Amino acid sequence: MRISLLFLPACLISGLVLFAQTPAAPKAATVKPVSTKAAAPVNYKEMGNPSARVTFEAYTDYECPHCAIFFRDVMPQIMAQYVETGKVKFVHRDFPLNQIHQWAQLAARYANAAGEIGQYDLAVNQIFKTQDSWSRTGNIEAELVKVLPPGAMQKVRELVKSDPNLDASIKKDVDMAMNVDHVPSTPTVVIVSKGKREVISSALPFSVWKSYLDKKLAE
Amino acid sequence: MKTKFLIAGRLALGLIFVVAAYAKLKAPWLVFAGSLNDFGILPESWLEPVARTLPWAELALGLALISGIWQRWFALIAALILGLFFSVMVRSYAMGLKIDCGCFGPGEQLGPITLLRDFSMLALAIAVTIFSFRKPQIPADAEAEIAVA
Numbered sequence: 001m002r003i004s005l006l007f008l009p010a011c012l013i014s015g016l017v018l019f020a021q022t023p024a025a026p027k028a029a030t031v032k033p034v035s036t037k038a039a040a041p042v043n044y045k046e047m048g049n050p051s052a053r054v055t056f057e058a059y060t061d062y063e064c065p066h067c068a069i070f071f072r073d074v075m076p077q078i079m080a081q082y083v084e085t086g087k088v089k090f091v092h093r094d095f096p097l098n099q100i101h102q103w104a105q106l107a108a109r110y111a112n113a114a115g116e117i118g119q120y121d122l123a124v125n126q127i128f129k130t131q132d133s134w135s136r137t138g139n140i141e142a143e144l145v146k147v148l149p150p151g152a153m154q155k156v157r158e159l160v161k162s163d164p165n166l167d168a169s170i171k172k173d174v175d176m177a178m179n180v181d182h183v184p185s186t187p188t189v190v191i192v193s194k195g196k197r198e199v200i201s202s203a204l205p206f207s208v209w210k211s212y213l214d215k216k217l218a219e
Numbered sequence: 220m221k222t223k224f225l226i227a228g229r230l231a232l233g234l235i236f237v238v239a240a241y242a243k244l245k246a247p248w249l250v251f252a253g254s255l256n257d258f259g260i261l262p263e264s265w266l267e268p269v270a271r272t273l274p275w276a277e278l279a280l281g282l283a284l285i286s287g288i289w290q291r292w293f294a295l296i297a298a299l300i301l302g303l304f305f306s307v308m309v310r311s312y313a314m315g316l317k318i319d320c321g322c323f324g325p326g327e328q329l330g331p332i333t334l335l336r337d338f339s340m341l342a343l344a345i346a347v348t349i350f351s352f353r354k355p356q357i358p359a360d361a362e363a364e365i366a367v368a
Contacts, residue, residue: 202253205263212249
């Protein structure tokens with residue numbers, strides 16, 4: 001009798017906390033039709049077959065360690081097996097977490113500036129690959145110099161200094177992350193298929209993505 | 220009193236498992252696989268099978284608890300599962316992981332509130348299990364009849 005009285009509050013707490021905490025509509029996994037407000041990505045951020053039935057959109061922050069791992073371990077295989085074969089379209093979206101990563105916005109500016117002159121992939125991969133170095137100093141240029149030709153580097157430098165479109169492009173992606181996909185963290189992938197957006201916020205291994213994408217493509 | 224507690228506790232546990240299963244099943248399985256992956260306890264090859272089957276197992280367990288069949292055994296299973304979940308959550312929290320709890324679908328970060336909630340559910344499951352395994356008490360009026368006889 002006494003024990004049961006002790007556990008009744010536990011039962012009540014469970015119930016109350018459960019219903020207080022259970023989100024009515026979990027934001028991170030919302031599956032919904034594509035919004036007409038969806039911001040079109042800048043072209044250099046899109047890769048693969050434009051008419052592919054499945055689109056793989058990745059929101060990343062260049063200073064986020066999990067994003068760097070994702071780009072090192074998962075993206076090369078996604079690109080080789082799905083994007084370059086025309087099965088899936090890939091869209092890279094910027095989501096710099098400026099509150100915790102002081103150089104993330106600048107890194108996105110450098111990547112997008114490189115994109116403006118046709119060197120997007122090279123810059124993105126180098127920025128992620130050397131994250132450990134530049135995230136301590138903010139000297140992103142020192143890492144890009146190693147892979148970009150001098151002429152291209154000069155153009156990138158000028159664009160980063162003066163092109164207002166770079167921030168506008170980042171803002172479009174951030175607005176979409178906040179208002180359409182409700183991105184909770186990075187990396188976040190949005191699988192777009194049959195007019196629905198499935199938001200998956202985790203750095204899953206390639207084998208799991210492969211299994212999911214194969215089933216999506218077979219639907 | 221004991222009978223009422225058992226019924227209420229069993230129904231509450233059953234409802235919790237059904238709600239948890241529904242929240243996971245209405246999202247793509249990849250979302251739950253992501254939560255499982257974030258805890259870092261399962262090998263890569265287990266992520267998909269566990270993400271696909273665990274929500275259905277939770278649903279079955281919840282319905283079994285609500286129906287009351289084999290109450291003591293299902294209460295024991297619920298206590299063991301909640302004990303496992305709680306220990307994994309405590310481990311992740313102690314490691315300082317900033318991850319989704321994944322308990323009732325995505326979008327809920329692991330923290331003191333989620334730990335308190337899961338501890339309360341575990342306490343409830345243990346209580347229901349203990350009471351279920353105890354021999355049922357003879358009602359007072361039945362005792363009187365036995366005494367007369």
